[in-house]
Amino acid sequence: MLYFIVRRCVMLIPVLIGLTVVMFAIARLLPGDPVGLAAGPNATPEEIEALAREFGLDKPVWVQYANYAAGLLQGDLGTSLLTRRPVAADIAAYLPATLELVIAAMLFAVLIGIPLGLVTAVWRNRWPDYVSQVLAIGAISLPRFFLGLLLQLCFAMWLMWLPLGGRLPVIVIPPPSVTGFLTIDSLIAGDLETFGTALRHLAMPAIAMSLSPLATIMRMMRASTIEVMGQDYVMTARALGLPRNKIILKYVARNAVSATLTVIGLYFGWLLGGTVLVETVFDWPGLGLYATKAIISQDMMPVIGVALVIGLLFVAANLIIDLLYGVINPKVRYS
């Protein structure tokens, strides 16, 4: 298994190199004048030139790439043209917020979606099935930002149960950063009140993000449960007179989950890349907001940095999922 992990990690290297090459090529091919933009409307041509020199953008693109690659090996993701701040520091500041949101959304989707899928499969073609099918289709087809706005209107404006946005109220000083996840950090600091506040802030954006994966996981789980329930060994178990609940929980659920795991892995990456709209609506200070701002101004270093980090996380998530197959179904062999 160790060999499997190492091989997967080694395979990652060409992927990442390819990613940087493609991003550099795009940066070169795109029209536009990011330096002129960063220098501001009142900059003289000399000032713009000086800025390009300062960032090495006056050099041929392969020299720029070589410099970037050399920096990358030392963990340097370059400097943002617009904010003049190191990209690595910015990503370190924004990433935990996005991860916290994505993981919370994923947890919510899995914890609700899997049991719901199981239930609807068992109660197939009866009312719980129909109700959840209709809801699932609704959840998939609603755009996330729109759902976010609806949730805000409902829970923040009318019911006043939840805060509008942000990770914490602005007047609350966040707990000392250990993991960067405010919920976990406040628990570590033993501050239950802040934990509750952080959780309440997390709730709406996480739900807005999770509904689409939740619905997909549910449908996937339902389909694979139905399939597994038709397998010979389930029939056999039934014929042997094993209790129905035991069959479902012990044999059926286990096997049905492996197929669903793939979907979860793919969705993790999809959520990471797609937080932008939800982060904007809920003013969640994460990577999505950071990346959009950079893309709009063609500030390539942050864009490449974010793409690399998301790529890495995506691969990592899928690796974990692959390993989980083995945990759930020991028959899976890694070779």
Next chain:
Amino acid sequence: MTPHTATGYSASFFMRNVYDPLVRVTGSPPEPVPALAESWSVSEDGMTYRFAINPSARFHSGSPVTPEDVIYSFKRALELAKGNSWMIRGIVTPEGISAPDAQTVEFSLAKPFAAFLQVLPWIFIVEKSAVEANLGEDMGQSWLLANTAGSGPFQVARSQVGTLYHLARAEEAWQAGGGNLDGVIWQIVRETATQRLMLQRGEAHVAVDLTSEDMESLEGAPGVVRVIEPEYRTFSIKMNTEHGPLQDINLRKAISHAVNYEAIRDSAGFAELMTGPLPTGILGHDPALDVPRMDLDKAREYMAKTDRPEGGFSLRMVHVSGLEQQRRWSLIMLDSLKQLGIDLEIQPLKWPDMVAACASPETFPDFFPVYQTANYGDPDNIAFAAYHSSRNGGWQNAVYNNPEVDALIEAGRAEIDPAKRAGIYGEFQRKVIEDAPDIFGVLELRKIGLRDSVENYEFTPVASNAVEAWPLSIG
């Protein structure tokens, strides 16, 4: 957020509250009032300015603010040549600043500049010894990103880049008076609907970036005060006067008279129509200017003088992709041009691509919509940025150049007497209108929402979205 290099309104908010300039501006129209300088005098020829530094002025470190710090800050701004330093370039020179005594700074300007007091609020004073001790390789720029060296009423309590700045009143803030705020939190909220909801729920006291739709739905909202004020921000559609069919002044005039201005204003929400190149209310603005209005007979008259009086050709307009407002304006142009038999090709572009298109008349489109904000409260700002030929190649004035207009702009900035200046700018406006380089669009009103507990808020049309927190109180 480093003084002398940063621009943008988050940075402006930060610097206006953590650093002090020599003078501030307040009111509408903006009037210079004392900041670090408690008083000043101007020589008769407008070439020499003397500022008496307030003896009680202290940096956050506790050291007094001296003329030395002022001189250092101006020199640093000029040397770095970034941020707001363009406002004083060619006017203040390193040799021209001196300290005749321990409490006075004297500027001998390289050439007369009537807007000098108006630009001073944007040059912030840093503590020389603090910056000098941390120069690094970039004149202290990196150090100032994480540290401050100011004398403003607030200092940084907490900062999360791109998210929020929490400023606390400086322990021994030297500024007398002001409001009762112990601190101020500037939170960056991208979605304006969220800003509005926060204001309604009382989670925010001030929302600076609201849309017309937000303003409408805030009407009558309990506890909310709406501020809808004209500011020095113009919206116009620039035409390519140097390349393509619009080189023909008659065609430009025909189009200027074919445009449905009312539709442009209506689609802008809270806005008034421009009556010439300068915003309403600014020094020298002449409300009686004969600016083109929709008049199809006149449009056809001008059209008849062109090579192709029947139209039958196509022009190209770009706009920032995703900006709904600009898209609607493009459609109005399409509709207006149809009446002259001209087709309009509309092309949404990303802003960096639009900036790049300004590089030469050949790449500049026929129509280019643009907002222009005055950075300081003087007609020179917009006149120079938007119509002086030295700006050609940049997006503020990509192609338009007329030596007569240049001469008027230069005369306007060099003249000290306000009455004479008003005359010069009147002439300038008439000349520009005669050339018809732009479709003069609208002045969008600034839309700010306040909680009714906020006291002492005073609107000023310059940098109104970077609120100065010092005078404010919460009742």
